[in-house]
Amino acid sequence: MERSIALTGFMTAGKSSIGPQLAMRLGLGFTDLDALLVQEEGAGIGELFERYGEAGFRERESGLLRAALNGPACVLSTGGGIIHSEDNRRRLARGSTVVWLDLRFETVRFRLSEAGGSTRPLVRQLGPEGLRDLHYRRRPLYASCADLRIDADRAAPGRLARHIAAHLQRDASL
Ligand code: S3P
Numbered sequence: 001m002e003r004s005i006a007l008t009g010f011m012t013a014g015k016s017s018i019g020p021q022l023a024m025r026l027g028l029g030f031t032d033l034d035a036l037l038v039q040e041e042g043a044g045i046g047e048l049f050e051r052y053g054e055a056g057f058r059e060r061e062s063g064l065l066r067a068a069l070n071g072p073a074c075v076l077s078t079g080g081g082i083i084h085s086e087d088n089r090r091r092l093a094r095g096s097t098v099v100w101l102d103l104r105f106e107t108v109r110f111r112l113s114e115a116g117g118s119t120r121p122l123v124r125q126l127g128p129e130g131l132r133d134l135h136y137r138r139r140p141l142y143a144s145c146a147d148l149r150i151d152a153d154r155a156a157p158g159r160l161a162r163h164i165a166a167h168l169q170r171d172a173s174l
Contacts, residue, residue, distance in 0.1 A: 001028060
């Protein structure tokens with residue numbers, strides 16, 4: 001694979017758990033943008049939201065995306081909000097094969113409740129109705145820059161990684 005594969009999708013879609021398995025199948029490295037940001041800043045996502053505000057967090061996240069897309073091809077796991085910026089959507093579409101892990105809001109709600117209290121700042125800030133609205137508003141943004149949409153509601157990460165790898169290897173146009 002010459003192009004990076006970017007995994008996009010709403011919180012809890014499974015980007016960080018599918019990513020390493022997909023990377024292994026494709027013989028590529030794996031980069032988790034949020035994990036990289038946390039490592040570089042030495043602070044958790046919640047703390048970064050407090051320190052820089054959401055806009056500052058997004059700027060730093062976008063900077064890492066630009067750097068990753070300029071580097072060697074890899075599988076990239078992106079934060080759920082990366083698609084808010086039109087510039088990011090354009091860069092993703094131009095510089096990578098974008099795989100959108102789509103899931104219903106009911107699945108998001110279930111997974112967040114299973115996780116037993118989320119460390120994600122937006123979950124605390126928005127509450128269930130605000131999150132539902134955000135999920136609804138983001139779907140067209142994910143769709144607008146996706147090369148491949150995957151139904152991520154049910155299957156386990158390993159199975160989805162296998163399914164995505166097969167798609168990418170079969171369809172040379174992706
Ligand atoms: C966010 C999703 C999070 C993280 C931050 C903001 C969002 O990443 O970047 O909490 O705006 O949806 P995940 O999608 O990996 O949870």
